[in-house]
Amino acid sequence: IHLAEISLGVSKGAHAVLVLDGAGWHTSPKLQLPANISLLPLPRYAPDLNPVENLWEFLRANFLSHRVWESYDAIVDACCSAWNALMRRPEQVTSITTRAWAQVKL
Template identity: 30%
Template sequence: MTPPTARTWARRGHTPVIRVRGRSRRRISIAALTCYKPGERSRLIYRPRRDDGRREGRKSFAWTDYRDLLITAHQQLGGPIVLVWDNLNVHLAYGMRQFIARQAWLTVYQLPSYAPDLNPVEGIWSLLRRGWLSNTAFTTPEHLIQTIRHGMRKIQYRPRLIDGCLAGTGLSLTPTTS
């Protein structure tokens, strides 16, 4: 709920102060997939997850949440998926590895450790933070979720933004021969 500040202005010598109501320790997590296929428009599939505030409850995505996202992506895309993702501990969980091994439609490649510059989804987060989430003091968790969904929908309907996130990594869709 702490507002990300991008830019602001004030008279010289008067530091601007942003007051935030209802600072909360609860968190909103988002999982996203950028989907690319030569000859088709790029797509963004995402799921937000809200921390329910219970002490014993999980605050972020479990491997089962990622599994469900992959199943949804497979249904929406209607074909096999080649997944390239980072080394988040949940991605490497035993249950996730078992799930991946059982799916003929899913091939997974791991990015090298500490290589966020190779992950197009990091570009999506940057667009969201610098655009729709910047300079906003959220009043409630619902306000934050609503703004996130609005920003993600705007990105979804602009495939060139999603293409730009892939271009920003230096990776491409065309296979190279050696």
């Protein structure tokens, strides 16, 4: 279902490449891969290749570290608040996740 939703967001005539970490569900034989999506698994133990790792590091350092929460719900609220704050700063996301080696050279 998730891949189908991503597929709907891919521009007509374009092709999306999704970078995968080593999570078990990324390699399930039950996955139904849309024709306009390819999967690119990262090598094991290569967090430097996964830009999302840098987003988690930023969130921990700027919103979630050195705090104590009263309950599970408070933790979930803090995480949602941190994520929403980051999503309101797309230039920050771009800055954190851009890789010079992944740029298209024209």
